[in-house]
Each structure stands twice: as C-alpha cells, then as structure tokens.
Amino acid sequence: MVDLKKEILRIGEEALRELQQLDKSEALQELKVKVLGKKGTLTALLRQMGSLSPEERPIMGQVVNEMRSRLEKAWDERSGELEAVALEKRLAAERIDISLPGSHVTRGHYHPLTQVVEEIEDIFLGMGFQIAEGPEIESDYYNFEALNLPKDHPAREMQDSFYITEEILLRTQTSPVQIRTMEKLRPHLPVKVIAPGTVYRNDDDATHSPMFHQVEGLMVDRGIRMSDLKGILLNFSRQMFGESREIRLRPSFFPFTEPSAEVDVSCMLCGGAGCRLCKGTGWIEILGSGMVHPKVLEMGGYNPKDVTGFAFGMGVERIAMLKFGIEDMRLLFDNDLRFLQQF
Numbered sequence: 027m028v029d030l031k032k033e034i035l036r037i038g039e040e041a042l043r044e045l046q047q048l049d050k051s052e053a054l055q056e057l058k059v060k061v062l063g064k065k066g067t068l069t070a071l072l073r074q075m076g077s078l079s080p081e082e083r084p085i086m087g088q089v090v091n092e093m094r095s096r097l098e099k100a101w102d103e104r105s106g107e108l109e110a111v112a113l114e115k116r117l118a119a120e121r122i123d124i125s126l127p128g129s130h131v132t133r134g135h136y137h138p139l140t141q142v143v144e145e146i147e148d149i150f151l152g153m154g155f156q157i158a159e160g161p162e163i164e165s166d167y168y169n170f171e172a173l174n175l176p177k178d179h180p181a182r183e184m185q186d187s188f189y190i191t192e193e194i195l196l197r198t199q200t201s202p203v204q205i206r207t208m209e210k211l212r213p214h215l216p217v218k219v220i221a222p223g224t225v226y227r228n229d230d231d232a233t234h235s236p237m238f239h240q241v242e243g244l245m246v247d248r249g250i251r252m253s254d255l256k257g258i259l260l261n262f263s264r265q266m267f268g269e270s271r272e273i274r275l276r277p278s279f280f281p282f283t284e285p286s287a288e289v290d291v292s293c294m295l296c297g298g299a300g301c302r303l304c305k306g307t308g309w310i311e312i313l314g315s316g317m318v319h320p321k322v323l324e325m326g327g328y329n330p331k332d333v334t335g336f337a338f339g340m341g342v343e344r345i346a347m348l349k350f351g352i353e354d355m356r357l358l359f360d361n362d363l364r365f366l367q368q369f
C-alpha cells in the first residue's frame with residue numbers, strides 16, 4: 027500500500043510539474059488523457075486497488091481523489107492562463123489604431139455636360155415632355171430631306187457634314203429623332219418630346235467642336251401657338267439660369283421652322299445691366315426656335331391644316347459654359363481632371 031501511495035503521488039506530482047511547462051492547450055489536453063484517461067497512468071494505479079485490503083481501500087481512495095482534484099484544479103488554472111495569453115496575443119495582433127487617418131475614397135461624379143443634359147431633361151420632364159432617342163448614324167433623308175432641306179438647299183452648306191456614303195452620315199442635329207418620333211406616334215396627339223444627344227459637324231476651333239451635344243424639343247397638337255413656345259422657354263430659362271431671368275425672341279431663319287426666332291435670356295452675370303459676358307447688351311443668346319414648318323409636319327405624318335407645333339434646339343456645351351462660367355469649349359473635351367474636379 028505504501029508503494030501504491032508513493033506511486034500515485036509520484037505520477038501526480040510529475041504531471042503537475044509537466045503541466046506548468048506546457049504552453050499549448052492541445053498539449054494540456056493530451057497530458058490529461060495520458061494521466062486521467064481510460065488508459066491513463068493514474069487510472070491504471072486505481073485498478074490495482076483491488077489487491078488492497080478493505081481497510082486500506084478507503085484510505086487509498088482518498089489519496090487518489092485528492093490527487094485527482096489537485097490535478098483537475100491545476101489543469102483548469104493552467105488552461106485559463108493559456109487562454110488569457112492567447113486572447114491577449116490576438117487582441118495585440120488585431121489592434122486597431124483609431125487615431126490613424128482613414129484611407130481616402132475618391133468620389134467620382136458626372137461630367138459637367140452630363141450634369142447639364144440631366145438638368146435640362148429634368149426641367150422638361152417636369153413640364154410633361156418625354157425623352158426620345160435615335161441613331162447617331164443617320165440617313166440623308168431623316169437628317170436633311172424630312173426637315174425641309176432638299177439636296178440642292180443652300181442651308182446644307184451651313185452644316186458641313188461627315189458623310190459615310192452619299193446617303194448616310196453622322197447626324198448634324200438631333201432633329202431626325204423628332205421626325206422618327208412623329209412617324210411612330212402619328213396620328214396620336216400631342217407629340218411632346220425632347221431629343222438629347224450627340225451630333226457631329228465638320229467644324230473645329232475655340233468655339234466649335236466636331237462632336238457636340240444638343241437638346242431639341244418638339245410639341246405638336248391642335249392649336250399650338252408661338253405663345254406656348256414662349257411660355258415653355260421662359261419657364262425653362264428661369265429654372266436653368268435663375269428665377270429673375272427674362273427672355274426675348276428675335277426673328278431668325280431655319281429651314282424647318284416658320285416663323286423662326288432666336289431666344290436670348292437676360293444676362294445671368296449682370297442681370298441685364300450690361301457686362302463683359304453679355305458684351306454690354308444685357309442679353310445672351312441661348313437657343314433657336316420656331317413654329318414647325320408645315321412641310322416638316324407633313325413629312326412627319328401630320329396634317330398641317332389640323333395641327334401646329336413649335337420646336338427649339340440648344341447646344342448643351344453653350345448652356346454648360348454659361349451656367350458654369352467656362353470660357354473655352356475645348357476644356358469640356360480635354361478630360362483634364364484639374365478642370366473636371368471643379369464640378
């Protein structure tokens with residue numbers, strides 16, 4: 027019995043010492059199985075208790091139980107320590123320095139021309155217009171003929187065009203979209219659309235680009251008058267350039283409208299007093315317009331005896347330059363971020 031007790035104490039003490047050296051919880055678990063498991067060293071000694079006398083057994087049982095609970099307690103403590111160390115390590119590794127400056131996310135934005143097109147669209151959508159689109163590669167018919175510009179018309183020279191074949195060209199205006207829209211909608215009334223889009227002309231200098239953008243508008247219905255045109259354009263001008271803007275119409279000529287008018291808005295810089303922007307006149311030209319020519323209505327499939335219409339067209343680059351105070355149109359196409367980031 028003395029030997030058995032010694033052996034229990036020896037194995038137990040040794041396990042306690044070994045346990046203090048271990049620094050991994052897996053190793054701790056392995057040691058526990060090695061000593062206290064089914065095939066463990068201490069368990070093996072317990073089996074030998076069968077050879078003890080009935081008096082000796084409870085005494086030895088007490089020795090074993092004490093050793094077992096000492097070991098278990100030591101195990102719990104050691105694994106608690108190891109867990110705390112592991113947690114500390116993890117916290118140190120995952121530490122976040124909240125005093126560090128955040129990484130900068132650059133936010134993009136739309137090109138100023140896109141911003142202006144969308145603003146124009148919103149204004150006209152608000153007045154009940156719909157947005158129509160069409161091809162940039164057009165037939166001579168839709169780009170010129172249907173707009174009262176027959177082949178021998180001198181106005182065709184005004185718009186030096188990019189022809190692809192004799193019959194096909196890059197559209198020089200978005201008007202073919204409105205012709206196509208009328209063809210599609212007839213005989214439905216009213217026709218009330220704007221056609222925003224890219225157009226191409228064989229021009230290139232400080233005030234002209236071979237590729238530029240237009241928004242054109244068309245309204246056709248019974249009894250449409252020039253005063254309707256004026257009201258719509260006054261409303262547009264005030265939303266675009268400020269509530270206190272006035273407009274004036276000057277007689278002009280376009281082959282697709284009769285009568286035609288150029289539209290000026292009171293200067294957004296000086297309010298009409300006269301300044302560098304309006305060249306002292308107090309007025310700035312923003313668009314062209316007129317009553318749709320009867321021949322154009324007819325070509326769109328409407329009877330000019332029943333209906334009338336107005337149309338207008340504006341260059342988006344010009345509107346953007348006036349709105350943002352840009353002096354050189356080429357800046358809008360250079361894609362220089364130092365310029366673009368200002369919008």
Ligand code: 2U9
Pocket residue numbers: 201202204205239240242243244280282283313314315316318319322337338339340341342
């Ligand atoms: C249809 C009938 C008539 C569109 C119009 C203008 C006047 C005009 C210019 C403004 C500056 C072109 O970009 S710009 O150079 N446009 O002055 N445009 S009336 O008239 C139409 C369009 C479609 C069926």
